[in-house]
Amino acid sequence: MHTCKAHWLGQLFNHPFLAVEPTESGPVLHLRREQHALHWEEVLTPPELERGRLFRQLVLNCRQGQLVCAWLPRARAEALAERLKLGWFEHHAARVVPLAERCLVLLEAGYLRQSRWQQLRGWVAAEPVRWHEQALPETLSDRARAAFELVATLQQADAHWRGQCLQEYCAQALAAHQALFDTLEAHPLTPAQRRACVTDEDHNLVLAGAGCGKTSVMVARTAFLLASGQAEADELLLLAFGNEAAAEMRTRLARRPENAGVQVSTFHALGLMIIGQATGRTPALSELARNEQARLRALARWLEQLADDAQYGMQLLAWLRQHRFQTVPTPDFARLAREWAPLVAALKLYGEPEQITPEQEAQLALVRPLLARYQQHLREAGEIDFDDMIEQATELVRGGRFVVPWRHVLVDEFQDISRERAGLLLALRDAAPELSLFCVGDDWQAIYRFSGADVSLTTDFAGFFGATAVTALDTTFRFNNVIERVASRFVTRNPHQLPKTLSTLERSEGPCVHVLPVADNETMDVVARLLGQIAAQRPNASVYLLSRFRFSLPDDALLAGWRKRFAGLHIDAQTLHGAKGKESDCVIMLGLSRGRYGFPPEKKQASLLDALLPVEEDFPHAEERRLFYVGLTRAREQVFLLADRQIPSPFVKELLEGGYPGVSRWQG
Numbered sequence: 001m002h003t004c005k006a007h008w009l010g011q012l013f014n015h016p017f018l019a020v021e022p023t024e025s026g027p028v029l030h031l032r033r034e035q036h037a038l039h040w041e042e043v044l045t046p047p048e049l050e051r052g053r054l055f056r057q058l059v060l061n062c063r064q065g066q067l068v069c070a071w072l073p074r075a076r077a078e079a080l081a082e083r084l085k086l087g088w089f090e091h092h093a094a095r096v097v098p099l100a101e102r103c104l105v106l107l108e109a110g111y112l113r114q115s116r117w118q119q120l121r122g123w124v125a126a127e128p129v130r131w132h133e134q135a136l137p138e139t140l141s142d143r144a145r146a147a148f149e150l151v152a153t154l155q156q157a158d159a160h161w162r163g164q165c166l167q168e169y170c171a172q173a174l175a176a177h178q179a180l181f182d183t184l185e186a187h188p189l190t191p192a193q194r195r196a197c198v199t200d201e202d203h204n205l206v207l208a209g210a211g212c213g214k215t216s217v218m219v220a221r222t223a224f225l226l227a228s229g230q231a232e233a234d235e236l237l238l239l240a241f242g243n244e245a246a247a248e249m250r251t252r253l254a255r256r257p258e259n260a261g262v263q264v265s266t267f268h269a270l271g272l273m274i275i276g277q278a279t280g281r282t283p284a285l286s287e288l289a290r291n292e293q294a295r296l297r298a299l300a301r302w303l304e305q306l307a308d309d310a311q312y313g314m315q316l317l318a319w320l321r322q323h324r325f326q327t328v329p330t331p332d333f334a335r336l337a338r339e340w341a342p343l344v345a346a347l348k349l350y351g352e353p354e355q356i357t358p359e360q361e362a363q364l365a366l367v368r369p370l371l372a373r374y375q376q377h378l379r380e381a382g383e384i385d386f387d388d389m390i391e392q393a394t395e396l397v398r399g400g401r402f403v404v405p406w407r408h409v410l411v412d413e414f415q416d417i418s419r420e421r422a423g424l425l426l427a428l429r430d431a432a433p434e435l436s437l438f439c440v441g442d443d444w445q446a447i448y449r450f451s452g453a454d455v456s457l458t459t460d461f462a463g464f465f466g467a468t469a470v471t472a473l474d475t476t477f478r479f480n481n482v483i484e485r486v487a488s489r490f491v492t493r494n495p496h497q498l499p500k501t502l503s504t505l506e507r508s509e510g511p512c513v514h515v516l517p518v519a520d521n522e523t524m525d526v527v528a529r530l531l532g533q534i535a536a537q538r539p540n541a542s543v544y545l546l547s548r549f550r551f552s553l554p555d556d557a558l559l560a561g562w563r564k565r566f567a568g569l570h571i572d573a574q575t576l577h578g579a580k581g582k583e584s585d586c587v588i589m590l591g592l593s594r595g596r597y598g599f600p601p602e603k604k605q606a607s608l609l610d611a612l613l614p615v616e617e618d619f620p621h622a623e624e625r626r627l628f629y630v631g632l633t634r635a636r637e638q639v640f641l642l643a644d645r646q647i648p649s650p651f652v653k654e655l656l657e658g659g660y661p662g663v664s665r666w667q668g
Helices: 074-107 114-125 142-156 159-176 178-183 191-198 214-227 243-253 267-279 292-307 310-323 333-350 358-381 386-398 419-431 461-465 481-491 520-537 556-565 608-612 622-632 650-657
Strands: 017-023 026-031 035-037 048-051 055-062 065-073 203-208 236-240 263-266 408-411 436-441 468-473 475-480 503-506 513-518 542-547 570-575 584-592 635-644 663-665
Touching: 017 065, 017 074, 026 074, 048 074, 055 074, 065 074, 074 114, 074 142, 114 142, 159 178, 159 191, 178 191, 178 214, 191 214, 191 468, 203 214, 203 461, 214 236, 214 243, 214 408, 214 436, 236 243, 236 267, 243 263, 263 267, 267 386, 267 419, 292 310, 292 333, 292 358, 310 358, 333 358, 333 386, 333 608, 358 608, 386 419, 408 419, 419 461, 461 468, 475 481, 475 635, 481 503, 481 513, 481 622, 481 650, 513 520, 513 650, 520 542, 520 556, 520 584, 520 635, 556 570, 584 622, 622 635, 622 650, 635 650, 650 663
Parallel strands: 203 436, 203 468, 236 263, 236 408, 408 436, 475 503, 513 635, 513 663, 542 570, 542 584, 584 635
Antiparallel strands: 017 026, 026 035, 048 055, 055 065
């Protein structure tokens, strides 16, 4: 476009501007004695044309102040302003269009995770112009217009806007994959299970109450990621704590051919694989780590050797006399090995506690040499144990010696995780910034503190990992509404448990949790009578005999006799820790007394193991309460609590005296 000259009348009023010349790099102002070229970067806002009675004036808001070019003829001035305005926008479009394209890639990547949202916010915050305050010229290209509008939207976007994006994404994903969620399992997935599958925050915690189908969610999440194209099979890793759980997941995944290539592993196998790939050699795993009986035999042998030392032997006998009331000169080394094996493991993993009582120090002085023998054995054999494996794997990942191939890591039974295993997950996440964690667990069933599990990693999940989406599975497929009401109320007496509401498919009107006061010498007779009554009502029912301690259970001979006598019943016996994840029609709980070996076990003082393990919760018997909840929720239909007639368990007294609907005193 040609130069737009000011009217000659302007010179009579001593106006300094003679003309304005548009160029690609910005307007050139012709003055009386010089020309002043303005680059578009110096012009802060689009050039504006202000109207006068006869003439127009061009206003340029520049870094050095406002410049006004007046006395411009109307027709030429309007054309000039449009050209300059378009030039200003086209100049900024060279920067805004690539910015919008980068933003669009993140927006179209799927779920707008917090990390992606923060990245968007950072990009947009660096943009110097507030585009929602600017009116776009009509002649701007469609591509540039779309870019400016997108950036303008993002500049005004807040948490509410992001929430709407997440809702829209989830709604679209649920609609697009409805057939998958309807047919993947024997029954269509519940709405909560579906939401859990499509939610894809940087860190995802799925609170799966007892019997809520956590394995179904793990399998469905895998199927959804593959079907939606968000991951290839080799970009998925499913982690379980035990071989049995890992085998179950492999079996479930094998039903769909597209799951071929999805890796399922235990934490220990993962650690072994990481070390092998990073170092080029597979570490030798000690037999003492793989075989519990071999470890206990070794600990007993080392204890016996240590006792040959006069000073250690005297200290050991003194401790046994005080704490075990043992006066015989030869200790039961096998029993001590069983009792002290967890102490050796905790001391090796966590080190010595900062504060310790004199009683704890006396025992610790006896355990230290035992740990030293164990570590010496590993060094001399050139072997490692499982804890060493996790530690070494974590260091290798953090050091960049292992390339993380996964984009999605799914963790089962997350409530059982220790800080060391959680540290490995953090290392994997940090080494692969786009990696998403999907953790399924239930803080109401966290019962393995004695082996290093830390329930606070679940109750304060976001505090440990960062940005988190929490989904609670709200339908249990196992037990009825009465058992749910009793069990949920009981476990949530601890206010630190994460709140959730469970609905049930099965309903019952009458009491389903029954308390039977029994004398200690009558327990097994009462169990036999109960089995007879159950067999008479439901000949093919399954019955689980559960207790806090193994010695409260019937021996193998008695159990075999009951199985023969009540041939139609499916009778099993297990400790409550061992029964986790299992279920039956009826549960009979034994050993419900008060005392050192009652339920909950009474402690006169904090044990050494308590001092070594992660900090215990301040709510009384928090983990034992969860263990009792696990026992209640193994039953599909009826729970029978055999309580000591003289010294009943405080938990049973609470059920009877606390106004729990659905609890009865069994009349037989």
